[in-house]
Amino acid sequence: MEHIRMPKVENVRLLDRFSSRRAVVGTLYLTATHVIFVENGSETRKETWVLHSQISSIEKQATTATGCPLLIRCKNFQVIQLVIPQERDCHDVYISLIRLARPVKYEELYCFSFNPKLDKEEREQGWKLVDLNEEYNRMGVPNNYWQISDVNRDYGVCDSYPTEVYVPKSATAHIIVGSSKFRSRRRFPALSYYCKSNNASICRSSQPLSGFSARCLEDEQMLQAIRKANPGSDFIYVVDTRPKLNAMANRAAGKGYENEDNYSNIKFQFIGIENIHVMRNSLQKMLEVCELKSPSMSDFLWGLENSGWLKHIKAIMDAGIFIAKAVAEEGVSVLVHCSDGWDRTAQVCSVASLLLDPYYRTMKGFMVLIEKDWVSFGHKFNHRYGNLDGDPKEISPVIDQFIECVWQLMEQFPCAFEFNERFLIHIQHHIYSCQFGNFLCNSQKERRELKIKERTYSLWAHLWKNRADYLNPLYRSDHSQTQGTLHLQIAPCNFLYKFWSGMYNRFEKGLHPRQSVTDYLMAVKEETQQLEEELEALQERLANLQKSQSGNNIVKSKQQDRSKQFGLYTSNNSLANTPQEYSNDLKSFPSRSPSQGDEDSALILTQDNLKSSDPDLSANSDQESGVEDLSCRSPSGGGCLPSEDSGKDSDEAVFLAG
Amino acid sequence: LLRSSQPLTGPNRRRCREDEKLLGTILDEGERGFIIDTRSAQAAKQARMSGGGTEPKSCYPHWRRLHRALDRGRPLQESFMRLVEACSEPSLSMDRWLARLDGSRWLSHVKAALSTACLAAQCLDREDSNVLVHGAEGTDTTLLVTALAQLILDPSCRTLEGFQALLQREWIEAGHPFHLRCARSASSHARGKQEAPLFLLFLDCVWQLSRQFPFSLEFGEQLLLTLFDNAYASCYGTFLCNNEKERSLCKVKESTHSLWAWLNQPEEKHKYLNPLYSHNPLVIWPSVEPQSIQLWQGLFLRWIRPSQHLDEAWAEIQRLVEGN
Numbered sequence: 005m006e007h008i009r010m011p012k013v014e015n016v017r018l019l020d021r022f023s024s025r026r027a028v029v030g031t032l033y034l035t036a037t038h039v040i041f042v043e044n045g046s047e048t049r050k051e052t053w054v055l056h057s058q059i060s061s062i063e064k065q066a067t068t069a070t071g072c073p074l075l076i077r078c079k080n081f082q083v084i085q086l087v088i089p090q091e092r093d094c095h096d097v098y099i100s101l102i103r104l105a106r107p108v109k110y111e112e113l114y115c116f117s118f119n120p121k122l123d124k125e126e127r128e129q130g131w132k133l134v135d136l137n138e139e140y141n142r143m144g145v146p147n148n149y150w151q152i153s154d155v156n157r158d159y160g161v162c163d164s165y166p167t168e169v170y171v172p173k174s175a176t177a178h179i180i181v182g183s184s185k186f187r188s189r190r191r192f193p194a195l196s197y198y199c200k201s202n203n204a205s206i207c208r209s210s211q212p213l214s215g216f217s218a219r220c221l222e223d224e225q226m227l228q229a230i231r232k233a234n235p236g237s238d239f240i241y242v243v244d245t246r247p248k249l250n251a252m253a254n255r256a257a258g259k260g261y262e263n264e265d266n267y268s269n270i271k272f273q274f275i276g277i278e279n280i281h282v283m284r285n286s287l288q289k290m291l292e293v294c295e296l297k298s299p300s301m302s303d304f305l306w307g308l309e310n311s312g313w314l315k316h317i318k319a320i321m322d323a324g325i326f327i328a329k330a331v332a333e334e335g336v337s338v339l340v341h342c343s344d345g346w347d348r349t350a351q352v353c354s355v356a357s358l359l360l361d362p363y364y365r366t367m368k369g370f371m372v373l374i375e376k377d378w379v380s381f382g383h384k385f386n387h388r389y390g391n392l393d394g395d396p397k398e399i400s401p402v403i404d405q406f407i408e409c410v411w412q413l414m415e416q417f418p419c420a421f422e423f424n425e426r427f428l429i430h431i432q433h434h435i436y437s438c439q440f441g442n443f444l445c446n447s448q449k450e451r452r453e454l455k456i457k458e459r460t461y462s463l464w465a466h467l468w469k470n471r472a473d474y475l476n477p478l479y480r481s482d483h484s485q486t487q488g489t490l491h492l493q494i495a496p497c498n499f500l501y502k503f504w505s506g507m508y509n510r511f512e513k514g515l516h517p518r519q520s521v522t523d524y525l526m527a528v529k530e531e532t533q534q535l536e537e538e539l540e541a542l543q544e545r546l547a548n549l550q551k552s553q554s555g556n557n558i559v560k561s562k563q564q565d566r567s568k569q570f571g572l573y574t575s576n577n578s579l580a581n582t583p584q585e586y587s588n589d590l591k592s593f594p595s596r597s598p599s600q601g602d603e604d605s606a607l608i609l610t611q612d613n614l615k616s617s618d619p620d621l622s623a624n625s626d627q628e629s630g631v632e633d634l635s636c637r638s639p640s641g642g643g644c645l646p647s648e649d650s651g652k653d654s655d656e657a658v659f660l661a662g
Numbered sequence: 663l664l665r666s667s668q669p670l671t672g673p674n675r676r677r678c679r680e681d682e683k684l685l686g687t688i689l690d691e692g693e694r695g696f697i698i699d700t701r702s703a704q705a706a707k708q709a710r711m712s713g714g715g716t717e718p719k720s721c722y723p724h725w726r727r728l729h730r731a732l733d734r735g736r737p738l739q740e741s742f743m744r745l746v747e748a749c750s751e752p753s754l755s756m757d758r759w760l761a762r763l764d765g766s767r768w769l770s771h772v773k774a775a776l777s778t779a780c781l782a783a784q785c786l787d788r789e790d791s792n793v794l795v796h797g798a799e800g801t802d803t804t805l806l807v808t809a810l811a812q813l814i815l816d817p818s819c820r821t822l823e824g825f826q827a828l829l830q831r832e833w834i835e836a837g838h839p840f841h842l843r844c845a846r847s848a849s850s851h852a853r854g855k856q857e858a859p860l861f862l863l864f865l866d867c868v869w870q871l872s873r874q875f876p877f878s879l880e881f882g883e884q885l886l887l888t889l890f891d892n893a894y895a896s897c898y899g900t901f902l903c904n905n906e907k908e909r910s911l912c913k914v915k916e917s918t919h920s921l922w923a924w925l926n927q928p929e930e931k932h933k934y935l936n937p938l939y940s941h942n943p944l945v946i947w948p949s950v951e952p953q954s955i956q957l958w959q960g961l962f963l964r965w966i967r968p969s970q971h972l973d974e975a976w977a978e979i980q981r982l983v984e985g986n
Contacts, residue, residue: 301773302770305952309756309757312756315756478982498756503953505954515949515953519875535985
């Protein structure tokens with residue numbers, strides 16, 4: 005609390021980003037973990053809560069007649085614009101937030117004070133929900149070809165790897181240690197995914213320290229061991245996910261890539277995904293496009309192209325497809341690496357696994373996938389997502405890209421995933437929120453040292469408890485799309501990649517389809533199930549009654565008319581939605597009818613709600629409720645073409661704007 | 663909501679008392695109306711040179727004129743052709759694809775059309791004013807705007823039956839020259855001067871509405887695709903000729919079958935219904951932000967991308983809603 009100069013400021017205005025008409029006045033509070041804005045309105049007292057961890061940047065803008073504007077940009081793409089009446093108050097808030105948003109100690113993070121009122125055992129159980137040993141067993145290891153190695157039990161070999169890794173049977177401790185010395189950050193080749201049906205596997209590592217001509221017997225033996233672990237193939241692919249130029253440049257620094265001449269029976273392949281700096285800039289440019297006020301179609305498409313974002317998403321996907329094909333269709337094992345083997349490698353291995361194994365497309369399986377390829381294998385959550393104040397050059401939307409790949413897949417295969425878009429959005433939100441302990445620190449070692457499991461709660465347990473909100477109504481485990489490998493074409497694929505407005509414009513509800521098909525179908529599904537159960541129960545009763553009262557015709561069938569009961573849950577259309585500002589020419593009219601509440605861009609995350617589900621997080625929140633809220637207000641700023649009314653022709657009618 | 667063609671003011675600023683009186687009688691005492699001219703102010707002015715023009719304010723004092731330039735004719739056809747070309751090249755890099763999507767400007771046209779229709783709807787619904795829409799001929803962009811505005815405003819136009827009636831009224835009987843406009847479609851290298859995909863643009867806008875309001879239209883994408891097909895080539899006489907007069911001369915009603923009759927048969931009808939439909943009595947205001955307007959993959963990528971997984975998804979939706 006010592007960083008908070010001003011815990012409370014009154015008469016602050018929260019602006020709607022697109023229409024100054026919709027500003028609301030309220031009080032701003034700063035706590036140790038959140039920024040909270042409470043509306044002054046008599047009835048609603050709507051609250052907007054923002055976690056300090058979510059704050060990406062704060063901009064203090066030039067003071068105007070109405071006050072001093074403060075723009076807060078969040079890592080979950082929410083943008084909040086406040087106007088604080090007094091400049092010195094604004095400055096105090098600004099300085100406080102700057103410090104609060106850049107914690108220096110882990111203990112400052114919300115997860116250490118977050119209290120969902122569970123007891124110690126429940127907390128433990130929550131952490132046990134995802135068990136990687138179980139997962140490897142499910143895959144089919146250890147077996148004749150693969151074994152657990154505890155060579156890293158004290159993190160002595162590689163401090164960013166987990167204590168337990170799976171390696172080929174013929175890889176002795178000596179080979180592992182030798183190989184680790186020849187790999188960047190000591191990240192030796194280890195098993196990521198094992199395909200039971202054909203013994204092909206996906207292994208991951210970092211780049212070899214080969215420079216121009218260095219060799220390492222043990223590393224070569226390691227790759228041979230991987231090959232031998234798959235008797236069905238006489239070679240393995242080695243996939244370097246970097247662009248060739250970057251990899252070659254690394255050679256000058258004593259690192260590089262595998263030389264096919266030195267490693268017997270490998271086929272080497274560059275895939276060409278750009279590095280974290282390129283990705284950071286790409287996202288930045290795309291967010292700038294999102295912040296444009298009333299862009300034309302051209303502005304938007306050009307901006308999107310210029311950012312290169314979709315191109316990068318596709319590159320990651322293409323890499324995943326290549327690996328999945330190698331494993332599923334060719335039955336060949338693949339070793340994947342990038343530079344350090346914790347960014348692009350993680351992305352590509354998890355996409356490939358998702359394509360290959362339907363288990364990862366279930367809710368539980370997806371959690372397991374993230375635990376395995378991201379958390380346990382030492383993806384640097386702290387550095388990449390800024391848990392603590394650090395080097396801005398380390399920040400990069402790596403896992404965001406993976407999550408988007410999953411969304412793109414969901415759009416192409418609507419029946420194939422057990423979870424829905426909201427699940428992905430909430431996971432992304434919590435990667436940055438630091439409300440739970442799963443995504444802290446840079447490695448398993450650091451997390452154990454901080455005793456994360458004893459001091460924080462697991463996101464997975466929280467999501468699992470609320471899994472009803474995250475289900476995809478179209479998913480059926482017996483559906484053709486949910487079995488086996490998902491086949492994607494690489495070639496005619498460009499146009500299948502869409503801009504994910506659900507994520508990047510998450511809080512601008514007016515942009516999204518006004519009615520949630522997912523929620524409607526889930527409700528329909530539930531109702532059907534309930535009715536079916538009722539029907540069964542009644543049929544049983546009827547049968548019993550008929551048995552005991554044979555001959556008595558008074559027994560009436562109580563089976564309800566299903567069709568009457570059924571259309572009960574239909575979208576409730578009683579709330580009107582409002583038009584955008586299509587024109588600056590019409591006089592401004594009251595933008596909301598009395599029946600609408602203010603659902604704009606508000607993040608509602610109160611302490612009470614924290615116990616149960618996250619009603620947070622979305623602009624989807626009103627779509628989550630049983631009643632469809634059609635009051636989504638479109639951002640105004642009109643989609644109309646520039647009016648040519650202001651011409652000099654005296655015949656022209658001229659309108660006053662607004 | 664009214665529609666017409668441009669007034670023939672001409673270079674000498676001709677007046678027509680009857681026309682002024684007609685427009686005058688529409689407005690009540692003290693009321694004002696809007697005229698939405700689908701040409702740019704400049705184009706409308708230039709039209710005077712060839713005998714057309716706009717309603718001068720002095721002669722139509724209670725009408726405010728708004729210009730919303732909507733492309734028609736050659737530029738629209740080229741836009742369509744560029745888009746189809748871009749879609750048919752699968753080996754494009756992502757950058758090139760986005761550049762060509764943007765370069766075709768098709769989505770800009772969709773945005774403009776929807777915006778203008780929303781503007782008209784807004785005038786009617788929010789301003790409680792009468793609206794007159796016209797372009798030059800009153801047979802292209804005019805109909806686009808009036809038909810879309812009605813879909814936005816009127817729930818009865820969103821039923822299967824109502825939509826057919828809307829098409830019949832606002833496109834077919836209103837005299838959209840289908841025969842000229844829907845001659846050869848996007849692969850046409852014949853460069854017919856009268857060819858232009860206005861009707862397709864309309865269908866695209868309807869598709870955008872259905873995506874933004876998945877519960878509010880009684881019909882689905884399949885209907886829109888069928889209409890697109892039949893506008894260009896059909897076993898039925900519904901879209902033949904250019905106007906009612908020609909249809910009468912050609913005795914279309916006597917010698918052909920109606921598309922509507924076929925569509926409305928019980929065995930056929932169910933294919934075109936939207937399983938998620940539930941009557942929405944309100945006005946549906948679409949978002950016209952670029953993020954809200956998407957490429958109509960079902961049409962433009964129809965033969966290029968496999969639709970199997972999406973079809974399966976729709977089948978599943980159907981199954982869920984019908985309670986298996």
